[in-house]
Amino acid sequence: MTDWQTGRKILLGITGGIAAYKIPALVRLITGAGCEVEIILTRSAENFVTPMTLATLAKHKVWRDDDFRDSGYEIPHIKLADWADVIAIAPCSANTLAKIAHGLCDNLLTSTVLAASCELLLFPAMNEKMFTNPVTQGNIAELSRPGVKIIQPSEGRLACGVSGKGRMPEPCDIFLEIMRALCPVHDMSGKRVLITAGPTHEYLDPVRFISNPSTGKMGAAMARSAWFRGADVRVIAGPVELDSYGFEVIHVTSALDMLREVKANIEWADYIVKAAAVGDYRPRDYNANKIKREGKDSLTLELIQNPDIAAEAGRLKREGQILVGFAAESEHLRENAREKLSRKNLDYIIANDITGEDSGFAHDTNRVTLISRDANTPERTFTGLKQDIAFEIWSALM
Ligand SMILES: Cc1cc2nc3c(=O)[nH]c(=O)nc-3n(C[C@H](O)[C@H](O)[C@H](O)COP(=O)(O)O)c2cc1C
Structure with missing residues (x-):
């Protein structure tokens, strides 16, 4: 839960589609993030998910279509909007x-939408033929206007038994889209960000590698x-589980793979953030077959140095691109970070103390110091959840 999510007010509309059975999981994510939620079901939605389940998870009543006309002097669609x-x-x-799309408002949900001035996110989900029908596509085109965002359904197996385009995104991904809409600043719209993350695996044979504890968080x-x-x-x-919704992800294994992809993608980016924990060394020789233990009491590995990807990015970067590196250090944090900043031609370095109990590899929290190449920009230290620190760092870079 981050500061800007707490207390935000989300109005969740549910209509009569089979994917409505997944929405209770979304309600849990929303309340778990400290947001407030009001839920409106269409009459048809009640065939697919019960008001009681939703009210139990939201911890208050949900709005049924009967409330549209039966709320006495209160006008629920205006109040909710x-x-x-x-x-x-x-x-x-x-x-x-x-x-x-056509401004019809014959139920509580559509009347609320017509009366609202906040951003509207629509997650169409239906059989592929219904979705690709020119009438539906025409309605989507009609709704392509400021203040409305239509999140395209994905392809896959549909409830009607066929495969095609029409699947609703998973609740966790719907949650992310809602958070994106609620984000207090959208100052990076149109900016292209290239980020390296996670460890690298340097294989010595098909089943063994040298790596580090980076989780890519x-x-x-x-x-x-x-x-x-x-x-x-x-x-x-690098080889790590990553929540990748909304990102283009290029999977790599070794430092050499990562270097190749950084070189191939650097031109595209406005910001390059080198957050991966790239192995400094790799085995000189790779055994195509598994190294057997039999007959060997010890094994000597010769390691050779990997290329320095941040320094290579520093050489390749063009005018206007911003290159941000991370320095994971266990001693002389600032001195080592400053030395890397100038040697690798970075614009910023984020010095990361990996010795703290609440910082560094695998933790959800961190303690970092942002150092600019511009000597007039003061250093700034951030502590807390990694997601909050990341937000603060971008605020400092914008
Ligand atoms: C079993 C079943 C599944 C349905 N699934 C969908 C669906 O996934 N998407 C959709 O657009 N309509 C679906 N429909 C049709 C809608 O329920 C129907 O158009 C209804 O009028 C929608 O009402 P509402 O928009 O007020 O919720 C389904 C109908 C049935 C009977």
Whole structure:
């Protein structure tokens, strides 16, 4: 949970699509993030998910279509429209999409949408033929206007038994889209960010490698924050699990792979953030077959140095590109970081104390100092959750 998420007001509309059965999981994510939620179900949605389940998870009543006319002197659609910071409709049926596109407002949900001035996120989900039908596509085109974002369904197996385009994104991905809409700044819209993250694996035979404990969390946090702020994000990721929704991810294994991909993608980027923990050394020789233990009491490995990817990026970067490095240090933090900043031609370095109990590899929290090549820019130290630190770092860089 980050500061800017707490207390934000999300109005969640649910319509009559089969994917509605997944929405209780979304409600849990929303409340878990400290946001407030109000839920409106269409009459048809109640065939797919129950008001009782949703009310139990939201911890308060949900809005049913009967409330539209039965709320006495209160006018719920106006009250809810004014209350919301963002409206998300998931799943959004072809029927509701058509109504919203043409300003129809014959139920509580569509009336609320028409009365609202906040951002509207629509997650259409339906059978592929319904989705590709020119009428539905025409409605989507009609809704392509400021203040409305239509999140394209993905391809895959659909509830009707066929495969095709029409699947609603998973609840965790819908949650991320809502957070992106709620992000207090979108100052990175149109900016392209290239981030390296995670460890590298330097194989000595098909089953053994040399690596480090990096989990890629800090790189992932930098990527997610940039995406929340509107950037296009490309991640070059070492072998690590990464929440990659919204990013273009290039998977690599070794330092040499990572160097190749950084060189291939650097031209594309406005910002390059080198958050990966790249192995400094790799085995000189790679054994194509598994090294057997039998007959060997010890094994001597000769290691050779890998190329310095940050320094190579520093050589390649063009006018206007901003290159940010990380320095994971266990001693002389600032001195070592400053030396790397100038030797590698970086614009900023983020000095990362890996000795602290709450910082460095694998932790959700960190303690970092942002140092600029511009001597007039004071150093800034950030502590806390990696996702919050990432947000602060981007604020400092913008
Ligand atoms: C079993 C079943 C599954 C359905 N699934 C979808 C769906 O995934 N997407 C969709 O747009 N409509 C779907 N429909 C059709 C909608 O429920 C129907 O158009 C309804 O009028 C939508 O009402 P609403 O937009 O007010 O919720 C389904 C209908 C049935 C009976």
